[in-house]
Amino acid sequence: MLESERFKKIQQNRKCFAYIAIFVVFQIIVLSIFGATVMKIKTPNVRLRSVTVQSLNYSSSGSNSPFFNMTLIAEVSVRNKNFGHFKFDPTKANVTFGGVIVGQGDIIKARAKARKTKRMNVTIEVNSDGISDGAKLGTEVSSGNVTLSTLARVRGKVTLMKMMKKRKTAQMNCSMIVNLPNQLVYDLACK
Template structure:
């Protein structure tokens, strides 16, 4: 073996090592930009129904009802989302008429956690126009906060906000036009 062959093989080995390092750097960069990007979960009402309803139409109109709803927390991350107790509010014309506590829990990686809740809604002094129109417009607002855990090492604080609007047909006692953003 001559000196020229030894230099050539060491240069060849060095080129292979450099190519391997560049390849590994590219893989890590792609992994960091796609998998490690943490997104906020999506919180929504998936389905709603009126369980009970009563109204008093004297001088001031009041309602009492119980709503059953399915809440979904969609986690699109590659790590699980652990969230704390949160409050979702039911609003009529921006005024809270009901609240429900979302118990702390965990949404698995790339899964949607579904659970059912019931909320009591009661209000005094509703507009007679709304009651006479036969449609009661309600909305919900809330925020679910927690941490996304990636590979049991990386933890990022994230929160999902809920904003849903719907109507209740007073004649049929059905929830209509449920839209969540």
């Protein structure tokens, strides 16, 4: 009987070890799937949702060279696709005409919550004073449609579970056409 009790004890130990091994393998599989999906840190998206013209002054003819001055109110959205928040630093949104910066607006320091979109309004003062290509400026202002691009680079940290932190940089590159006589923005497209 002593021999059979010892054999049963060994069998129980083997069963226990097998159950522990199966549990450990199962945990490794679950953690691997969790790490591959939830813990993967993605770059947030920065986009212009809408742009409105608050004030506008322009001239295409006369003794003066062609010019435009305007104040744009841009709704910028930062879409965070991660399971942790994205805390970003203050930065500038640049408006360009033909590759020349004609205006800047401040994107304030903020935080986009996990799996949410942070929206903010940015006021941008735009003027054509720095443009040296008067022919292109004159053509666009006289046609009544000015093509502008908006560029921004938003840098920040994505924090997962208050322990994993990774720096990410989101870029915005949008183009739009401002209709001067009607003070409207159309064909707003972001890449």
